[in-house]
Amino acid sequence: MTETSSTLLDRATEAAARRTPDGIAKRVRGLSDRMVAWLFIAPTILLLLAINIFPLIWAIQLSFTNYRANRPNEPIKNIGLSNYSRILNDADTWIAMQATAHFVFWTIVLQTVIGFTLAYLIDRKFRGHAFWTTIILVPMMLSPAVVGNFWRFLYEPQIGLFAYIVSFVTGLPTTDIQMLSNVSLAPWSIIIVDTWMWTPYVMLICLAGLRSIPDYIYEAAEVDRASNWRQFWSITLPMALPFIMLAVLFRGIENFKMFDMVNLLTGGGPGSTTEVASITLKREAFEKWRTGYSSAFAIILFVAVFGLANIYVKVLNRVKSR
Amino acid sequence: MAEVSLRGVSKSFGDTEAVSELSLDIADGEFVVLLGPTGAGKTTTLRLIAGLERPEAGSILIGGRDVTRVEPASRDTAFVFQQYSLYPHLTVFENLAFPLRSPARRMSEAAVKARVAEVAKLVRIDHKLENRATRLSGGEMQRVAIGRALVRRPAIYLMDEPLSSLDAKLRADLRLELKRIQAELGSTMLYVTHDQIEAMTMADRIGILSEGRLVQIGTPREIYTAPANLHVAARLGRPAINLLPVGLLPDAAAPAGAATIGARTEHIAIGKVNGAVASGAANGRVEWIEHLGDQNHLHVAVAGHKLVTLVDAATELRPGDGVSLQLKNPLYFDAAGARL
Numbered sequence: 314m315t316e317t318s319s320t321l322l323d324r325a326t327e328a329a330a331r332r333t334p335d336g337i338a339k340r341v342r343g344l345s346d347r348m349v350a351w352l353f354i355a356p357t358i359l360l361l362l363a364i365n366i367f368p369l370i371w372a373i374q375l376s377f378t379n380y381r382a383n384r385p386n387e388p389i390k391n392i393g394l395s396n397y398s399r400i401l402n403d404a405d406t407w408i409a410m411q412a413t414a415h416f417v418f419w420t421i422v423l424q425t426v427i428g429f430t431l432a433y434l435i436d437r438k439f440r441g442h443a444f445w446t447t448i449i450l451v452p453m454m455l456s457p458a459v460v461g462n463f464w465r466f467l468y469e470p471q472i473g474l475f476a477y478i479v480s481f482v483t484g485l486p487t488t489d490i491q492m493l494s495n496v497s498l499a500p501w502s503i504i505i506v507d508t509w510m511w512t513p514y515v516m517l518i519c520l521a522g523l524r525s526i527p528d529y530i531y532e533a534a535e536v537d538r539a540s541n542w543r544q545f546w547s548i549t550l551p552m553a554l555p556f557i558m559l560a561v562l563f564r565g566i567e568n569f570k571m572f573d574m575v576n577l578l579t580g581g582g583p584g585s586t587t588e589v590a591s592i593t594l595k596r597e598a599f600e601k602w603r604t605g606y607s608s609a610f611a612i613i614l615f616v617a618v619f620g621l622a623n624i625y626v627k628v629l630n631r632v633k634s635r
Numbered sequence: 636m637a638e639v640s641l642r643g644v645s646k647s648f649g650d651t652e653a654v655s656e657l658s659l660d661i662a663d664g665e666f667v668v669l670l671g672p673t674g675a676g677k678t679t680t681l682r683l684i685a686g687l688e689r690p691e692a693g694s695i696l697i698g699g700r701d702v703t704r705v706e707p708a709s710r711d712t713a714f715v716f717q718q719y720s721l722y723p724h725l726t727v728f729e730n731l732a733f734p735l736r737s738p739a740r741r742m743s744e745a746a747v748k749a750r751v752a753e754v755a756k757l758v759r760i761d762h763k764l765e766n767r768a769t770r771l772s773g774g775e776m777q778r779v780a781i782g783r784a785l786v787r788r789p790a791i792y793l794m795d796e797p798l799s800s801l802d803a804k805l806r807a808d809l810r811l812e813l814k815r816i817q818a819e820l821g822s823t824m825l826y827v828t829h830d831q832i833e834a835m836t837m838a839d840r841i842g843i844l845s846e847g848r849l850v851q852i853g854t855p856r857e858i859y860t861a862p863a864n865l866h867v868a869a870r871l872g873r874p875a876i877n878l879l880p881v882g883l884l885p886d887a888a889a890p891a892g893a894a895t896i897g898a899r900t901e902h903i904a905i906g907k908v909n910g911a912v913a914s915g916a917a918n919g920r921v922e923w924i925e926h927l928g929d930q931n932h933l934h935v936a937v938a939g940h941k942l943v944t945l946v947d948a949a950t951e952l953r954p955g956d957g958v959s960l961q962l963k964n965p966l967y968f969d970a971a972g973a974r975l
Contacts, residue, residue, distance in 0.1 A: 532687050533720040537734040537783070538708040547733075551724045 376609035383602040396609035408585065409593040415500060416589055417568045421561055423508045428515030429557060433549075435516070436523040453513040461577030464506045468492040499579050499587050506574060515560040522556025523549065555633045562625055569618050590614055637698030637790040637823060638663045639684060644693035646679055653679040655847040656693070661791070664821040666814070668834040670870060671844035677827040678717070680844070681793045684825065685712045697790050713784035715794040719776035721768040727779050728764040731755060734787050750786055757816065758782040774801045778809070785816065791823045798833065810836060831871050835859070843867045865972040868897045874932055877903075877942035884918065884937065884962050890975050897966035900945040905933070906959040907952060921956045935960065
């Protein structure tokens, strides 16, 4: 019995081999499945190594030196951990971190609250909800450079639409509404733009969460006499929570390293009020040319984001497995 | 508990009419089972009573009150869905307590606990009260779903094939259990199934649904012995009723207009005949015997028609034997399928 079946299999394999064109057969014969698999993923792996892993390792190496990229001929001295200790003991670092934390916190709060509310409304499936979903998603599809540039015009105190509307509503003179150059308004100007641009993204993820809740659960709750309020708190929110947390994670990581929009809008100013960590990094690396120092800074940021994200993912998994 | 009436209720989804002009009265404390194939409108009927669907025509009365336009929450029904419609992030206890914690009830926490414990014992899930609903097996989930309906004392329990996803043993146990609970509480229950055994054993009355219409309603005995038409006759009995043309088998008194004879196993007398089919008395040949242990299904060919009947477990018949078949008071149907 086993003999016949194995010869049958052999015969089938042979037949298949005969049908394969000679050239390919010659080249492929002798390659195991594993080898073929490696051949397919090798380009991706090489690319990753070249543009992600290699620079990372090199940056780690540079972070222990006093290397300056604008003076390539100077001897490179290994200075151990002193870059790290200087960064962590520098008060400016912590000011930048505070600016970053302020920015990350408020953008997440605003985007989550507004994004979830929009998703909840869209999920009511009123007439034309598909049209409004598309309209809401438009800001997300624009390039950050474009967004940064046209918000600079909107924020313009003399000719900007934003200043005009705010002054129309509040009665303040437009010259008082210096969004980008006022020390206390500048951080908020960036938060507003980021929220405008990325709330749709949070809404989209929340909407996916809301759509994943089956109708019959609401039907069961309705028959069980649960009010809309109770349905929201005991069904909608807990079941959409993993999705909301995912949106917060994505936005958190993204905004921790936010650079382009801040750079375009305020460039870290006025003074250093909007100097988030990534702006500090850019100033150290490409204005002061302290390559070793800024490498260490980058590694510190990387470890911070990586560590926070990991803790967060653990919490997320616990919520999901409930 | 209360009586429930449907008066000429119709509901369609797009072009398909799910329920058409359905009228049904369920007495207080009665157990009515709706039996029918998939797509007959059984589930839609339940959803209409619960208020999860709005009828296009007709009215629905619960306890004498017209609730046709009333929200599900104010109808006082309890619904067991075919899918396990548990709240996945809650524990078994919280799932069972959910309907009791409605602000409309104002039940004390101690009373909630006592009630949940009582019902959990009834559906035999009391050892898993602290488990998350998602960590249960299919059978356990469905028992929780049934329990969540039983914690309440609604006007009517609506059950949509609650046992169909359970294994055979549990199904048999819960069948008895549900019937006992219903009888004890005197609750009104409308139960939907496509399982004839569930219908026969639990129902006070069975309603046969076909294509959104109530074809016949009556006690299990009535439905079984006096089916209104071929469709109803085909739904009950195991093995399924044999439908034969008139004149195929010897029968004394086929009434005028009879076109089809419905012969259940108790309508067929079998005699063993030695010798060939052609020689006289033998009019059938045994094709196959299915051994079920306590009895046998006998497959017989009669002039190109096949029929199935029961024989004794100790039968001496063998495939190929000639048999003589005779009808004893079978059911007669006219050309349109109505019983004569």
